[in-house]
Amino acid sequence: MGLTIIISKPHLRTWFTSLDQICGTVVFTNKRPVNVANIVVYVEGHLRTSTKSHNVHQEIPFSAYEHALFCRRSIVFQSNDNPTGKSCTLFAPGTHIYQFNLGMPLFTCCCTSQSMNNRHIQSTLPPSFELVSESLKISVSYRIRAVVDRPGLLRCNLTSTRAVEFRPLPPPDLGSLQRPRYLKVTKDLGDQILEQKEDNATGERNPPPYDTAILFEVSIPESRIIRVGDRLDLGITVFVPHKLRKALATIWLESLAIRLRSTTMITVECATRAHIGYLDLCKTQGLLPLEFSNACERFEVPSELWRNHVYPLILPSFASCGIQRQYALEIAAGFFSPTTNKVYTVRTSVDVAVKNADFCAETPPEYTVEEGR
Numbered sequence: 001m002g003l004t005i006i007i008s009k010p011h012l013r014t015w016f017t018s019l020d021q022i023c024g025t026v027v028f029t030n031k032r033p034v035n036v037a038n039i040v041v042y043v044e045g046h047l048r049t050s051t052k053s054h055n056v057h058q059e060i061p062f063s064a065y066e067h068a069l070f071c072r073r074s075i076v077f078q079s080n081d082n083p084t085g086k087s088c089t090l091f092a093p094g095t096h097i098y099q100f101n102l103g104m105p106l107f108t109c110c111c112t113s114q115s116m117n118n119r120h121i122q123s124t125l126p127p128s129f130e131l132v133s134e135s136l137k138i139s140v141s142y143r144i145r146a147v148v149d150r151p152g153l154l155r156c157n158l159t160s161t162r163a164v165e166f167r168p169l170p171p172p173d174l175g176s177l178q179r180p181r182y183l184k185v186t187k188d189l190g191d192q193i194l195e196q197k198e199d200n201a202t203g204e205r206n207p208p209p210y211d212t213a214i215l216f217e218v219s220i221p222e223s224r225i226i227r228v229g230d231r232l233d234l235g236i237t238v239f240v241p242h243k244l245r246k247a248l249a250t251i252w253l254e255s256l257a258i259r260l261r262s263t264t265m266i267t268v269e270c271a272t273r274a275h276i277g278y279l280d281l282c283k284t285q286g287l288l289p290l291e292f293s294n295a296c297e298r299f300e301v302p303s304e305l306w307r308n309h310v311y312p313l314i315l316p317s318f319a320s321c322g323i324q325r326q327y328a329l330e331i332a333a334g335f336f337s338p339t340t341n342k343v344y345t346v347r348t349s350v351d352v353a354v355k356n357a358d359f360c361a362e363t364p365p366e367y368t369v370e371e372g373r
């Protein structure tokens, strides 16, 4: 006996998205006569996690956990006189082929299986993905499953599964037509300059005390939405008070790194585990003088350094069924002062949402793999 699932490919994509129809055939072959009650095909999504704790004194370790995100089914064969599921049809030896057509939902549908105080809110289905770290394993997977139901106590049902990749449809983009307004996040290097001041015992030449310190400002579109395939749209400005500039003489931008920090969190019965990953978007090293005109205290870091870099295809931000994926854009810069012979580093970050662009019409590139930490 054999059971095979063949999924037809109506488009170039190798994956499916929300509301897609998954069509195909189920091929059942038998060499001997077999009694069959019915043949059912399912499309289903699962979330699986497992953790291992290296330290026994750590918080309660939560072991393996499996959760059904949704399940839809289609009966492709049902024995004629089988309203109760007890009777069956005798299949003569041969090959039996059945078509199926199942629709991918837009949202999770697990509410019925949850107790009242642990009920999940219906939300957009998460994309297929797998995350494996030393202590945590998370996978969201989708599959087609066919079952030949054979009645009788000693007869095993015949089951076959086939994995499908799922990427959710990005939510409608209502703000993209408006001209973006920018949000500013600032960070000052005050503490580092002050630390230098206290370092007088070493006899090093340090800048005198100041009211204001170097200010590092990053501006990003106010929507804080990052779209896969878009160029990095941000502005970086450095403010150096006139007095400090005079004391330090020259300041150089020594390094600049822009990266995305992803946080994947899983919550199972009040226990939360998180995994942090990083993806470098742009990294430059070298000395770039900060040239200020006399009247101005601000220096705009030239956007040529990053504007030709694009956001690669990564998992979108999502939150459903106790699993969340969040992003932050991190910008780190190093400033070098030959006067003090020191590098002052500053780092700032801003929470962003990653949306996949409208990628449905073409064959997509592979997801970019990030570095886990």
Ligand SMILES: [Zn+2]
Residues within 6 Å of the ligand: 067, 068, 069, 108, 110, 111, 120, 320, 321, 322
């Ligand atoms: Zn759920």
